[in-house]
Amino acid sequence: MVPVIFFCYSFVSVDEILSAIKNGSASQLSKYIENTVEITFTAKKNTYSKSQAELVLKDFFNNNEVKNFAIVHKGDNPNAQFIIGTLETKSGEFRTTIYMKQKGDKQLLQEIRFEK
Numbered sequence: 001m002v003p004v005i006f007f008c009y010s011f012v013s014v015d016e017i018l019s020a021i022k023n024g025s026a027s028q029l030s031k032y033i034e035n036t037v038e039i040t041f042t043a044k045k046n047t048y049s050k051s052q053a054e055l056v057l058k059d060f061f062n063n064n065e066v067k068n069f070a071i072v073h074k075g076d077n078p079n080a081q082f083i084i085g086t087l088e089t090k091s092g093e094f095r096t097t098i099y100m101k102q103k104g105d106k107q108l109l110q111e112i113r114f115e116k
Contacts, residue, residue, distance in 0.1 A: 013107035014081060017098065021087065024066035026057035032100075032109045040113040060114065064089035069096070081107060092116060 013032060020028035033050045040046075041060065048056055068088040075082050079102045087094040094114040100107035 014083070014100065017100065017107065017109065018069065018071075018083070021096070021098075022066065022069045024061035024064075026054050026061055029057055029109070030054035032107065034103060034108045037109050038111040040111075040115065042114070042116050057112075064091050064094070078102075080110075087114065 017029065017032050020026075020032075030050055030053060033053055036047050036049055037053045038045065038047045039053060039056060064087075066087065066089055069085055070088070071083055071085045073084040081100045081102075083096075083098045083100075085096050085098075087096040094116060096115075097111070097113040098109065099111040101110050102108075
């Protein structure tokens with residue numbers, strides 16, 4: 001019974017992460033960052049603390065108002081998942097890659113890439 005519970009919870013986390021991206025919500029997205037996360041914007045890559053990441057993502061979403069997010073590919077293994085999609089914003093499209101790792105009962109963001 002326990003593995004089924006973990007399995008269900010991980011889908012909840014993934015759905016909520018995708019919802020946060022579709023809504024352009026940095027605060028909602030930051031709930032799924034453990035201590036640090038690697039964020040890439042085209043050619044600029046950096047590792048941020050949870051609070052720094054929220055500010056950086058908020059700035060990104062403020063400058064790139066989200067219109068839609070479409071999943072292109074999903075993959076997973078027992079302890080991790082990734083999603084590749086197209087983020088449509090008012091300032092253009094970004095190929096978006098999201099890497100998540102299972103931690104307890106939810107998926108936590110390890111890396112996010114936004115590439116023009």
